[in-house]
Amino acid sequence: MKRTSMEGAACPVARSLDVIGDWWSMLIIRDAQLGLRRFGEFQKSLGMAKNILSQRLRHLVAHGILEVQPASDGSAWQEYVLTEKGQRLFPILVALGEWGREHCFQEGEVRTELRDKAHGLPLKPLEVRAADGRLLTSQDTQVERVPPER
Amino acid sequence: MKRTSMEGAACPVARSLDVIGDWWSMLIIRDAQLGLRRFGEFQKSLGMAKNILSQRLRHLVAHGILEVQPASDGSAWQEYVLTEKGQRLFPILVALGEWGREHCFQEGEVRTELRDKAHGLPLKPLEVRAADGRLLTSQDTQVERVPPER
């Protein structure tokens, strides 16, 4: 038996989840977006087992989301930094955060929030729009099989 | 031992992942957005084990993302439909799809894509914007601990 993989799926959502759909990857990526780079920083921030972290970091590196760099402070250790591909996950994090903030807290609970560094204000809510700018809901969309590019 | 839960985390991303962060939930929700409602429809579409599906559906119902309804065709069976809270996950799906489409396919592979029903055109790419409308990257943002509402 094996954990079923979506590698062959034509659906991009399934492909994404195949890469970053486990319990820890998105949290690691969140921390990486916040500037964490060292193994120990991730481990302390997330409180996860070191073997699992090690596994996940390797996985993310293998998929080109993180890359290993020589330490920025001159020491001989290595650091994990987001690649371009990893940076592009930002909207997913924002979407997750927005939904979590709205639907996963009781009134009165302490929470954190992502804000605009320039003015310290909350972000504008994410919007799904058509090419011509109309706001869309899931009912306004459909899935199409598109021919391979080129 | 137990799978570590993020229930107490102050970070909304962690909270979200605690609810929908497993391998299957987002795929079930994707199919629900596409209009699937019956147990058997999900099972056939996803090819997953029925016990796991059963578990996941219960979990999603318990968290108020799906709700059980009497069948729409008059038969005595039940159907699973998205609640308002579940509908709000749409931007996350769009974000996952967009990233997957860009970064998880080889050239020439068949893929599916979400399109605007009105004109059959691809959607506008998601954008993270500040309250004043400026485009933001992760570097332009910071996490703040905000006081409980009210």
Added chain:
DNA sequence: ACGCGGTGGTTTCGTTATGCAACCAGAAGG
């Protein structure tokens, strides 16, 4: 009313992933 197949699950059992703790090698620091 009776039998049969389809739907919607639950149970059972073997495999895989996760979590914890112990261990270990190399780098920093003194």
Added chain:
DNA sequence: CCTTCTGGTTGCATAACGAAACCACCGCGT
């Protein structure tokens, strides 16, 4: 050198997962 810290790996116990068998109930044909 000798010690401590960083960055892992290894081994083991347990929880989650996956496949298939099993089961109850619905609806339909007769």
